[in-house]
Amino acid sequence: MKKDDKQGFGKLVSLREAKKIISNITKEVDDERVSLDKALHRVLSEDIVSDIDVPHFRKSAMDGFAVIASDTFGASNTNSKELKIIDKVIAGIVSKKKLKKGECIEITTGAAMPEGADAVLMVEYTEKEKDKLVFYKSVAPGDNVIKIGSDVKKGSLLLKRGTLLDPRLTGVLSSIGKKTILVKKIPRISVLSTGNEIISADKELEIGKIYDINSRTLIDSIKEMHCIPLDLGVVGDEEEVLKKKIIEGVEKSDLVIMSGGSSLGSEDLTKEVVQELGELLVHGIAVKPGKPVIIAKIKGKAFIGLPGYPTSALSNFHIMVKPVIHSMLGLKEEKNFVEAKLARKIASTIGRYEFLAVKLERSGEKDKEELIAVPVMKGSSAITTMSTADGFVEIDENTEVLNKRESVKVSLF
Amino acid sequence: MKKDDKQGFGKLVSLREAKKIISNITKEVDDERVSLDKALHRVLSEDIVSDIDVPHFRKSAMDGFAVIASDTFGASNTNSKELKIIDKVIAGIVSKKKLKKGECIEITTGAAMPEGADAVLMVEYTEKEKDKLVFYKSVAPGDNVIKIGSDVKKGSLLLKRGTLLDPRLTGVLSSIGKKTILVKKIPRISVLSTGNEIISADKELEIGKIYDINSRTLIDSIKEMHCIPLDLGVVGDEEEVLKKKIIEGVEKSDLVIMSGGSSLGSEDLTKEVVQELGELLVHGIAVKPGKPVIIAKIKGKAFIGLPGYPTSALSNFHIMVKPVIHSMLGLKEEKNFVEAKLARKIASTIGRYEFLAVKLERSGEKDKEELIAVPVMKGSSAITTMSTADGFVEIDENTEVLNKRESVKVSLF
Numbered sequence: 001m002k003k004d005d006k007q008g009f010g011k012l013v014s015l016r017e018a019k020k021i022i023s024n025i026t027k028e029v030d031d032e033r034v035s036l037d038k039a040l041h042r043v044l045s046e047d048i049v050s051d052i053d054v055p056h057f058r059k060s061a062m063d064g065f066a067v068i069a070s071d072t073f074g075a076s077n078t079n080s081k082e083l084k085i086i087d088k089v090i091a092g093i094v095s096k097k098k099l100k101k102g103e104c105i106e107i108t109t110g111a112a113m114p115e116g117a118d119a120v121l122m123v124e125y126t127e128k129e130k131d132k133l134v135f136y137k138s139v140a141p142g143d144n145v146i147k148i149g150s151d152v153k154k155g156s157l158l159l160k161r162g163t164l165l166d167p168r169l170t171g172v173l174s175s176i177g178k179k180t181i182l183v184k185k186i187p188r189i190s191v192l193s194t195g196n197e198i199i200s201a202d203k204e205l206e207i208g209k210i211y212d213i214n215s216r217t218l219i220d221s222i223k224e225m226h227c228i229p230l231d232l233g234v235v236g237d238e239e240e241v242l243k244k245k246i247i248e249g250v251e252k253s254d255l256v257i258m259s260g261g262s263s264l265g266s267e268d269l270t271k272e273v274v275q276e277l278g279e280l281l282v283h284g285i286a287v288k289p290g291k292p293v294i295i296a297k298i299k300g301k302a303f304i305g306l307p308g309y310p311t312s313a314l315s316n317f318h319i320m321v322k323p324v325i326h327s328m329l330g331l332k333e334e335k336n337f338v339e340a341k342l343a344r345k346i347a348s349t350i351g352r353y354e355f356l357a358v359k360l361e362r363s364g365e366k367d368k369e370e371l372i373a374v375p376v377m378k379g380s381s382a383i384t385t386m387s388t389a390d391g392f393v394e395i396d397e398n399t400e401v402l403n404k405r406e407s408v409k410v411s412l413f
Numbered sequence: 414m415k416k417d418d419k420q421g422f423g424k425l426v427s428l429r430e431a432k433k434i435i436s437n438i439t440k441e442v443d444d445e446r447v448s449l450d451k452a453l454h455r456v457l458s459e460d461i462v463s464d465i466d467v468p469h470f471r472k473s474a475m476d477g478f479a480v481i482a483s484d485t486f487g488a489s490n491t492n493s494k495e496l497k498i499i500d501k502v503i504a505g506i507v508s509k510k511k512l513k514k515g516e517c518i519e520i521t522t523g524a525a526m527p528e529g530a531d532a533v534l535m536v537e538y539t540e541k542e543k544d545k546l547v548f549y550k551s552v553a554p555g556d557n558v559i560k561i562g563s564d565v566k567k568g569s570l571l572l573k574r575g576t577l578l579d580p581r582l583t584g585v586l587s588s589i590g591k592k593t594i595l596v597k598k599i600p601r602i603s604v605l606s607t608g609n610e611i612i613s614a615d616k617e618l619e620i621g622k623i624y625d626i627n628s629r630t631l632i633d634s635i636k637e638m639h640c641i642p643l644d645l646g647v648v649g650d651e652e653e654v655l656k657k658k659i660i661e662g663v664e665k666s667d668l669v670i671m672s673g674g675s676s677l678g679s680e681d682l683t684k685e686v687v688q689e690l691g692e693l694l695v696h697g698i699a700v701k702p703g704k705p706v707i708i709a710k711i712k713g714k715a716f717i718g719l720p721g722y723p724t725s726a727l728s729n730f731h732i733m734v735k736p737v738i739h740s741m742l743g744l745k746e747e748k749n750f751v752e753a754k755l756a757r758k759i760a761s762t763i764g765r766y767e768f769l770a771v772k773l774e775r776s777g778e779k780d781k782e783e784l785i786a787v788p789v790m791k792g793s794s795a796i797t798t799m800s801t802a803d804g805f806v807e808i809d810e811n812t813e814v815l816n817k818r819e820s821v822k823v824s825l826f
Contacts, residue, residue: 092609196505
């Protein structure tokens with residue numbers, strides 16, 4: 001007698017298949033145009049080509065004097081030369097004078113180069129005596145001058161469609177004077193917790209009951225992805241309420257995530273409700289922890305039922321839901337991982353994807369420091385498993401053993 | 414003739430001193446009580462001690478049958494035994510029956526253990542025939558039972574004051590039924606851009622003018638730290654407007670950051686304004702890039718004048734302003750860094766702290782993969798320097814040379 005049969009799981013699908021099935025239902029979200037002050041953490045939905053050069057004028061890289069380089073040739077510590085100062089320019093102001101041989105213009109960093117000038121003599125090699133400049137160094141044409149387009153060239157592809165905008169990139173958009181940009185709309189994701197044992201924090205804690213954890217961790221994980229969560233609350237095993245909530249989620253959001261309705265006890269109810277409202281596509285995925293997953297298509301939207309165990313719900317969020325949200329945003333799956341040596345041997349099961357929570361520790365002396373990944377295992381019912389871990393190692397379906405001191409990639413939380 | 418004298422910088426202070434001087438003015442922000450749905454990314458201002466055990470009742474870790482372990486002794490594949498099924502419990506429901514010898518109660522994962530039971534027999538080793546259970550395995554007392562307090566012990570210190578709350582930690586707070594928590598208020602930080610050459614994106618781009626970049630990168634960096642930015646806009650070298658804006662910033666926020674008013678050209682004006690409004694404490698810090706920094710105390714608040722160059726303004730934000738904001742929140746300075754080998758030799762200057770933007774590249778074969786830090790240098794005027802880098806290496810005042818292939822710590826953006 002196999003447990004899988006007993007629990008009513010069909011053929012388990014792989015994590016890869018599960019993600020594909022969900023992504024086939026969830027489409028990329030629509031575009032919208034936003035002003036640049038709303039651009040942070042948004043995903044570009046257009047290529048950004050600069051229509052200006054940055055800088056768009058020649059400017060001084062130093063405080064000093066704009067000169068004709070050939071006027072300075074021969075100057076040295078032992079052989080001073082002189083020029084006539086005919087004007088002074090500071091950043092933002094353009095000199096109306098054109099430089100002729102024997103003349104120079106005092107200039108500050110960032111100011112536009114005067115017409116005729118081809119180099120800047122740094123202030124520290126000069127002495128100013130009223131309108132006479134005495135200097136002790138020669139400069140070559142182009143010295144201390146920032147060229148037009150040296151930072152950004154007009155017509156160049158600056159940022160690609162699908163780029164997630166951070167403060168440095170919103171800065172790049174500012175540098176070319178962008179006022180608005182086309183970005184992906186922010187995905188809206190509904191979160192629902194189910195189970196007769198689950199109560200919200202305002203209820204009395206009786207024997208057999210536990211406080212809802214998954215709503216909090218899932219909603220906050222969605223916020224951390226800069227998406228908009230819709231909190232549908234906690235529902236017991238009440239068919240009609242469950243149906244109403246799922247329909248509300250489907251109508252108001254792009255994706256519905258439910259926790260706790262896919263394991264024994266409540267699975268029958270969830271399956272029934274889901275089949276009545278739409279199409280059940282997956283029941284059970286080949287991952288550990290986190291096997292009891294239900295995937296369904298309801299009114300054209302994706303419904304994902306996650307396990308009720310907090311650790312499993314959250315690990316499935318990281319390895320399955322997060323990549324799906326990324327693809328809704330047209331973002332390439334990008335992982336922030338570090339390499340570390342495994343602290344001990346880990347046995348895994350062929351055909352099953354495994355999520356291994358680890359804590360990172362540094363060991364060894366300076367210069368020979370090593371990063372060690374120490375598996376954290378308190379069981380999937382324990383919320384503190386996740387909170388004491390720094391990240392996780394994904395063990396694919398074809399790996400049976402990870403050896404002690406084997407190099408692993410740790411995805412950081 | 415030294416440049417420093419010429420530019421009117423006093424004795425340059427070290428980065429460490431500069432941070433200390435600012436931190437002496439900025440105090441830790443006040444506390445406030447928030448509900449748990451507002452807890453994400455906030456900093457705890459109280460120790461969290463659990464006043465319940467998690468779980469607070471013995472529960473089953475498996476789907477199966479709650480038994481008295483001694484009733485199962487001797488059962489095996491070749492020697493089945495039997496028990497009478499007297500009840501069924503699912504998660505959230507408590508059995509009213511007390512187990513006696515020869516009896517068992519069907520139970521689902523997460524359900525409360527019935528009185529008298531001391532172990533759970535997993536469903537896969539059993540066969541159910543009406544109210545008779547036939548089974549082929551013995552269990553020891555405690556098998557498949559989750560003990561009271563195994564995840565969180567009542568009275569234990571769960572989270573410390575000063576902890577930054579992520580989704581896993583808000584989940585931990587949920588697990589003990591916290592409704593509200595004491596956290597640090599969110600710091601409010603004013604941002605002002607100055608310089609006659611700086612224009613906002615709605616203005617015409619003339620020769621000598623450049624679009625404002627620093628407002629965007631600084632405001633978005635503040636948002637990324639989950640603080641509240643106050644955008645004071647762009648001000649030219651107009652004394653009265655500058656004064657008004659700085660006073661507005663000081664009155665409405667906990668910290669005022671200005672960019673562009675501390676280098677030659679506008680420095681005199683800024684110094685004058687700052688000295689009139691308060692006390693000038695620092696003019697010039699020993700870092701590269703980013704030397705021209707003004708630190709002042711105005712009406713009891715800290716004022717930080719950063720360089721106008723986008724790269725310098727942003728690098729100073731990372732190495733100086735960010736740690737100050739962390740200390741306003743009572744957060745320990747925590748760095749997210751990776752180790753990498755430097756791609757080439759870097760010369761630095763004794764007595765000067767250096768910020769080196771680097772791009773990370775992977776090289777070598779699988780299992781022998783190395784992370785290489787490639788210095789990115791387009792000059793501090795180039796906004797694209799930062800946008801093409803992945804992080805930065807900090808070279809302290811006592812280091813003259815970093816050798817090629819030397820191991821360096823790269824702080825990630």
